[in-house]
Amino acid sequence: xxxxxxxxxxxxxxxxxxxxxxxxxxxxxxxxxxxxxxxxxxxxxxxxxxxxxxxxxxxxxxxxxxxxxxxxxxxxxxxxxxxxxxxxxxxxxxxxxxxxxxxxxxxxxxxxxxxxxxxxxxxxxxxxxxxxxxxxxxxxxxxxxxxxxxxxxxxxxxxxxxxxxxxxxxxxxxxxxxxxxxxxxxxxxxxxxxxxxxxxxxxxxxxxxxxxxxxxxxxxxxxxxxxxxxxxxxxxxxxxxxxxxxxxxxxxxxxxxxxxxxxxxxxxxxxxxxxxxxxxxxxxxxxxxxxx
Amino acid sequence: xxxxxxxxxxxxxxxxxxxxxxxxxxxxxxxxxxxxxxxxxxxxxxxxxxxxxxxxxxxxxxxxxxxxxxxxxxxxxxxxxxxxxxxxxxxxxxxxxxxxxxxxxxxxxxxxxxxxxxxxxxxxxxxxxxxxxxxxxxxxxxxxxxxxxxxxxxxxxxxxxxxxxxxxxxxxxxxxxxxxxxxxxxxxxxxxxxxxxxxxxxxxxxxxxxxxxxxxxxxxxxxxxxxxxxxxxxxxxxxxxxxxxxxxxxxxxxxxxxxxxxxxxxxxxxxxxxxxxxxxxxxxxxxxxxxxxxxxxxxxxxxxxxxxxxxxxxxxxxxxxxxxxxxxxxxxxxxxxxxxxxxxxxxxxxxxxxxxxxxxxxxxxxxxxxxxxxxxxxxxxxxxxxxxxxxxxxxxxxxxxxxxxxxxxxxxxxxxxxxxxxxxxxxx
Numbered sequence: 041x042x043x044x045x046x047x048x049x050x051x052x053x054x055x056x057x058x059x060x061x062x063x064x065x066x067x068x069x070x071x072x073x074x075x076x077x078x079x080x081x082x083x084x085x086x087x088x089x090x091x092x093x094x095x096x097x098x099x100x101x102x103x104x105x106x107x108x109x110x111x112x113x114x115x116x117x118x119x120x121x122x123x124x125x126x127x128x129x130x131x132x133x134x135x136x137x138x139x140x141x142x143x144x145x146x147x148x149x150x151x152x153x154x155x156x157x158x159x160x161x162x163x164x165x166x167x168x169x170x171x172x173x174x175x176x177x178x179x180x181x182x183x184x185x186x187x188x189x190x191x192x193x194x195x196x197x198x199x200x201x202x203x204x205x206x207x208x209x210x211x212x213x214x215x216x217x218x219x220x221x222x223x224x225x226x227x228x229x230x231x232x233x234x235x236x237x238x239x240x241x242x243x244x245x246x247x248x249x250x251x252x253x254x255x256x257x258x259x260x261x262x263x264x265x266x267x268x269x270x271x272x273x274x275x276x277x278x279x280x281x282x283x284x285x286x287x288x289x290x291x292x293x294x295x296x297x298x299x300x301x302x303x304x305x306x307x308x309x310x311x312x313x314x315x316x317x318x319x320x321x322x323x324x325x326x327x328x329x330x331x332x
Numbered sequence: 333x334x335x336x337x338x339x340x341x342x343x344x345x346x347x348x349x350x351x352x353x354x355x356x357x358x359x360x361x362x363x364x365x366x367x368x369x370x371x372x373x374x375x376x377x378x379x380x381x382x383x384x385x386x387x388x389x390x391x392x393x394x395x396x397x398x399x400x401x402x403x404x405x406x407x408x409x410x411x412x413x414x415x416x417x418x419x420x421x422x423x424x425x426x427x428x429x430x431x432x433x434x435x436x437x438x439x440x441x442x443x444x445x446x447x448x449x450x451x452x453x454x455x456x457x458x459x460x461x462x463x464x465x466x467x468x469x470x471x472x473x474x475x476x477x478x479x480x481x482x483x484x485x486x487x488x489x490x491x492x493x494x495x496x497x498x499x500x501x502x503x504x505x506x507x508x509x510x511x512x513x514x515x516x517x518x519x520x521x522x523x524x525x526x527x528x529x530x531x532x533x534x535x536x537x538x539x540x541x542x543x544x545x546x547x548x549x550x551x552x553x554x555x556x557x558x559x560x561x562x563x564x565x566x567x568x569x570x571x572x573x574x575x576x577x578x579x580x581x582x583x584x585x586x587x588x589x590x591x592x593x594x595x596x597x598x599x600x601x602x603x604x605x606x607x608x609x610x611x612x613x614x615x616x617x618x619x620x621x622x623x624x625x626x627x628x629x630x631x632x633x634x635x636x637x638x639x640x641x642x643x644x645x646x647x648x649x650x651x652x653x654x655x656x657x658x659x660x661x662x663x664x665x666x667x668x669x670x671x672x673x674x675x676x677x678x679x680x681x682x683x684x685x686x687x688x689x690x691x692x693x694x695x696x697x698x699x700x701x702x703x704x705x706x707x708x709x710x711x712x713x714x715x716x717x718x719x720x721x722x723x724x725x726x727x728x729x730x731x732x733x734x735x736x737x738x739x740x741x742x743x744x745x746x747x748x749x750x751x752x753x754x755x756x757x758x759x760x
Contacts, residue, residue, distance in 0.1 A: 086423050086444075171589050298420060300722070301444060
């Protein structure tokens with residue numbers, strides 16, 4: 041009897057504590073996801089009371105009849121490659137900041153600062169930096185008697201300019217994640233390698249790197265997700281222009297829904313993006329673990 | 333012992349119940365109406381996005397107090413929603429059945445609300461509204477426009493004086509004026525921050541209508557398969573725009589700066605001209621621009637002075653009542669009252685060009701633009717058919733403006749491409 045009571049009490053406590061998180065997750069994650077999937081099979085303008093079921097038409101349109109959507113994915117690719125190439129540099133900077141430079145605390149703060157600034161503020165700041173009218177970068181170029189560059193106006197350059205902003209903003213969080221991983225490593229391993237005469241590079245490559253593999257994997261996943269979902273920087277800085285040259289997949293999705301009143305198609309695009317992220321993450325994970 | 337256990341269980345049950353009630357209370361729907369069958373007290377919720385209107389209605393001449401005098405049982409609650417958030421907020425509220433009882437719709441979204449709003453055909457205010465019948469959706473007036481905006485070219489008088497320039501009367505004269513300022517190498521002739529594509533709407537969006545002399549020209553385009561062919565108003569208008577773009581009168585790299593910098597350049601006297609609607613005047617003053625230097629003229633898009641001079645009239649703030657409102661009768665009565673004396677005072681106070689018959693408008697600043705010109709207004713309106721084609725092919729005239737400015741694709745190629753896409757979108 042007493043045992044039963046204790047069990048019941050335990051269950052009651054569990055239910056009470058899990059009630060709110062479960063409700064919140066159901067309300068803000070599971071329910072919207074179900075609605076998203078349901079809406080992706082409809083043609084809906086976002087306002088009408090009726091939603092017409094159109095089956096797989098939206099998905100067919102995205103895959104076979106929307107070259108602009110796939111072109112926008114190419115722009116996402118530039119962010120992905122840019123951040124991917126920057127990961128070794130981030131690793132190296134984190135390695136240096138792990139008490140290997142003077143005033144490392146100050147540098148850690150400086151590194152993390154851009155991540156703490158609101159993205160819209162960052163975007164506005166860079167708009168003035170890149171501006172063709174009295175912009176800082178072009179003024180510097182002119183000071184050195186060089187031609188102005190259309191940082192945001194040249195379709196060939198604009199995506200690289202925006203990737204630069206993204207790197208400035210998000211590298212800090214990657215560096216801090218790597219730094220946390222370094223600091224969680226047992227000190228005796230490094231000490232043993234030093235006694236064995238390992239150079240700094242060898243310490244890093246043979247001891248540090250294999251031991252922080254899970255963190256590198258997380259950063260790689262964040263990179264795939266972040267690059268494919270990038271929205272705020274291109275939206276605020278160029279609105280996807282000039283003439284759609286810097287439109288990313290998410291900018292396209294938002295415009296499809298809110299500018300062109302096609303919520304059904306936009307929901308289908310969101311699902312396609314989700315599937316692409318999952319596929320990319322699996323491929324990346326497999327490639328990463330190839331070496332064992 | 334048993335008592336203690338019971339107390340413990342009861343406490344846990346109470347905690348659970350409290351949490352549940354919090355969630356239920358949070359999710360519950362608060363009704364805007366408190367009514368009884370005999371003496372119906374009603375609260376009408378009203379939402380808007382305009383700063384000037386909101387200030388007038390809540391501070392200068394409180395709309396709630398003014399209406400209380402006429403109808404003591406009705407309380408008006410005014411809510412202001414940020415301009416940039418307004419459209420999406422209304423869409424979200426519509427899906428949640430939470431639309432306010434009275435609210436304005438932006439013209440760009442009017443056709444979307446065709447099935448959502450109550451027809452206002454029978455109101456006296458509708459009969460007195462100059463533009464209501466021109467802006468019907470599916471044969472019904474679903475919103476009464478509050479204001480009408482003309483498009484102008486604002487110019488810096490000092491710069492015009494410096495180069496001894498006169499107000500241009502034709503498109504070629506306009507380009508020539510721009511060219512003269514450009515040749516002076518001192519000022520940007522026409523500030524156009526094309527990084528934000530929408531800023532070229534007076535050119536890329538409105539010029540086809542001016543060329544056709546029809547504010548509903550886009551609606552007519554929706555009935556054709558190839559409206560971008562040579563000889564059609566759209567093509568001819570874009571040929572003129574291309575000529576202006578080719579003159580490179582917008583500064584070094586117009587695609588590299590946006591609206592904010594465009595405004596700053598004009599206010600600082602670094603740019604000579606600025607194309608925008610009458611709404612820009614208050615923005616100019618708020619940013620420190622001085623009226624002494626500011627002049628205004630209508631964008632001259634005609635070929636010769638013997639051609640008719642068309643100018644656009646864009647109606648905006650379409651006040652309507654949603655079908656989901658539980659107080660439709662009261663809301664319609666309120667609109668009838670709103671577009672009476674209160675509207676006359678509002679229009680005068682915030683200096684908007686009125687849409688109601690008999691309401692006078694005497695803005696000396698903008699009147700100067702019409703002096704000596706026999707301008708004919710064409711009322712801009714986009715219907716359901718056009719919006720369907722536009723959304724299906726993601727037709728973006730302002731984006732085309734950026735493409736033309738970039739100069740990497742020929743106009744003919746752009747137009748051929750548009751014809752193909754338009755035909756396909758119509759077919760779907």
